[in-house]
Amino acid sequence: MSEKFNVPSELPRYPRSMWRTVTTLPTFPELRGDLKVDAAIVGAGIAGVTTAYLLSLEGYKVALIDAGRILDGTTGYTTAKISAQHGLIYSEFLTNFRPEIAKGYYEANTEALRFIRETVETHGIDCDFKEETAYLYTTQEDKLDELRKEFEAYQELGIPGQWHDSLAIPVDAKGAISMPGQAQFNPLKYLKFLVEKIVENGGLIYENTTIEDTKYGKPIELYTLDQENTVFCNELVVASHYPFWNKAAGYFSRLSTERSYALAVKPETSFQGGMYLSIDDAKRSIRSATFEGEEVLIIGGENHRTGKSDNTFEHYVELEKFAGTTFGVREIPFRWSAQDVTTLDKIPYIGPFSSDYPFTFIATGFNKWGMTNGTVAGLLLRDNILRRSNPYMDLFNPGRFNDKSMNQNITTTFKMAKELISGKFAGAHEKIDNLEPDQGALVRHGGKKVGAYRDPKGELHIVDTTCTHMGCETAWNEAERSWDCPCHGSRFSYTGEVLEGPAKEPLERIQE
Template sequence: MEQTKKLFSQKPSSYWRNSTEMPTYPALEKDLDTDVLVIGAGIAGITTAYELTKRGRSVVLIEGRELISGTTGYTTSKLTAQHDIIYHGLIERYGEETAKQYFRANLQAINYVKDTAAEHGIDCEFEEQEAYVYTQLDEGVETIEKEVEAYRKLQIDGYLADTMPLEIPIKAAAVMRQQAQFHPVKYLIGLLKEIELRGGSIYEQTLAVSFDTESRPVVHTENGHTITANHVVSATHFPVQVENQYFSSNMNPKNSYGIAIKSKKPYPDGMYISLESPKRSIRSLKKGDDHYVLVGGESHVTGDGSSVLDRYERIYQFAEEQFGVEELYEHWSSHDLLTTDQLPFIGKASDDAPGIYTATGFGKWGLSNGVAAATLLADLIDGKDNEFAELYKIGREMEEAEAVSIGEDDVNRISNETVVKPDNLPNGKGAILEKDGQTMAYYRDEKGELHEMSASCTHNGCPVSWNNADHTWDCSCHGSRFTAVGEVVEGPALRALDRE
């Protein structure tokens, strides 16, 4: 236990990024004028830039940090239209046609990746797999059966099972055929090369901080430059644009976690996710002739104060019991925005910001939804009809989805009771403490220097909490995250935590 806690207390790192030689691009050092500016270099942004350059448009792609360093680089990397249990609920809320559209959009996204990788010879470890949602409880069987009945109504290629190739005892599983897994970073590096070949410009360490939208959109960067464009796509997790309360009111941030292990047991085919909470998500990894497995789960509300180290530990214990862990290879966290009706927001940002488009709220299924977003946004920019425009429309009337998971996510909150004053804070630790009636965030670095910051997020003033594994300050309101010393890791916040 203590050994794994020590491993998990080390800085998280992504298997996908570490198993690939990452390209680097310069920071923007001049003002630019372009046809289309794409902000955000995850799967949605990079695929949008690729699709638009393929259509002959002039495109600039910028990323505030390193490319593919957000959710896309820290994923379970299932490229699937089986988004947990979703289709029965979509039929009940919106009807069969809407549910069928959602499936079709994501199935087309799988085929887009498959065809694009083949067209350009991108070795991204693309493999077709069957996808399973399974329950181990009697009370989960009805939910699974209703989902399989939805498959039948929507003509989805799937079936009901009472066993799985993976040796986990189950009561029932919903199985979807012809789904896929792949290496997202290898795939996107291939797209980046194609963007450059078609004349696109790519910049990283170029943070967009504000918009002017009176005539043509003008985007201002943190380092003082401007990019003027006819069209701007914000593909930045939480939209970077004119403030729109619609997004804040209809999206909730969540964290989840993954570990890559070398398994003592062979791994069968298939991708798996549990119906019950805390979630367990499982797929194989390619790494020579050895058996490597990705195990994820432990989803919870961002910034809820629970112990992330304990969550990693629970995932590890599951992996040990199921596979036998010969080596803990990597561990990382992922951060998602979930809309209240389970459908992403993709399209024109608002009537008040002409020429600005966004894609957000992918939930935990951003790989397929991100690709679907790219082709939809490219069509909107080209003035073409797209059958999925209404499905993902921003500003739609929301019908809240009912929770379908069974069981409860065990929350073990961090206690600061043993830290009564900053002087007691150990090296490498953070804590929320009171000072003169104000709530403050304290972090003592490994050299012993104490850092004192406001505990209020600079986006909307919500309180942050200490993440004891990622060593970040996380905001539960809209998912902003800050380094241990208060610098922005993830928006919507654009400014560091205030220092005293």
């Protein structure tokens, strides 16, 4: 790739999601008092909203409950390609599983895409839904064999796709696979319509209501964080991204979280259309969207485990360089980052929470493909709850086990234990007095290692960096000004409030 354009360094100072900026969402009250419903859905992202919508259409009295604002979790910070082309997944699945599993995964995701398309068309939802061809490509000669293997998997499984030796966009592709008939949209405009329908169908929605614990019985009882309110329900759906609740199912050792980054860029050159994902060492995702009547490109990539990056700002800079050299950059109106959850075998866990809890269901582990997998979750959980058969129940059943999963389970548990121990001994090299405005770090203070951030006005915010979930050490994320936990992905603001679970309690604040 040649350096054709100047690479500006004009990243926005603060992260902001384009979808949340351009979409006005309704607001809902906090839960005050007790409540009795047929089904309680915890978590208002794409999985929870789709499930609540589908159950409300079936006449269920639903309550959709979110710890923060609706659609302000990962769904509000996605890149929103609606596609069954999920990287090198089909060759990997064919190596690890029977072909029916790989084929079933493709079909379930294709049905989810069809469901979104039909919902948009039937109701005329204005959400910038646009059909596009998806391309998987590499610019590295040494990755061509992996890409060819993926293409062979398409052929073996009967997945429509074509091989290309080059691409229309200005990347030096050595090879590419196209998958026709995929799509992109503004996910929040689409989900806003579903939210409005839930309310029209008599559903209840609560914001700023964290569910802390549950008591299993008939009905199931859900308790809010302050223990002041109880929700009684016959069916419970855990759609809180990372499960807020872990009883008897070991999810915390079966899931990992990874962050990735996105920029919305006004390019200097016109874009040839399509949605792109590279399999290069530095993965890149590209799609177009419209902002203020103008075409922008959403450039994504730069994955790393949550809490495991020395300088999170550098990831934005790398994307900015790529956008600059490939398309030219006139302006970068938005930058944002988010994290997603992956299961041991990369197939989401959608279905019964565990055999001990037959009226509780879970949807998690979408492996950065939650637009389709989150929609699969809604369709599948509706059928689970209605006790209807569905061809994909076994495929996504969280209770499935295979040897590979078991081995990875042990590795994940081991990594977490290592994290718990190594975090405690990590050095605090910065001196609190040396912190510049808008700088955060681990520091020594009063003989203890603590986390400190000096805000732009010069005020210090000091916290105990021990994660309130399971005691791991959180790490400073300078690009988002947050404390992030490498064990299970909990995140906290610089003042200690929970930004993302599974933690529910804030970090302890320390006086200066």
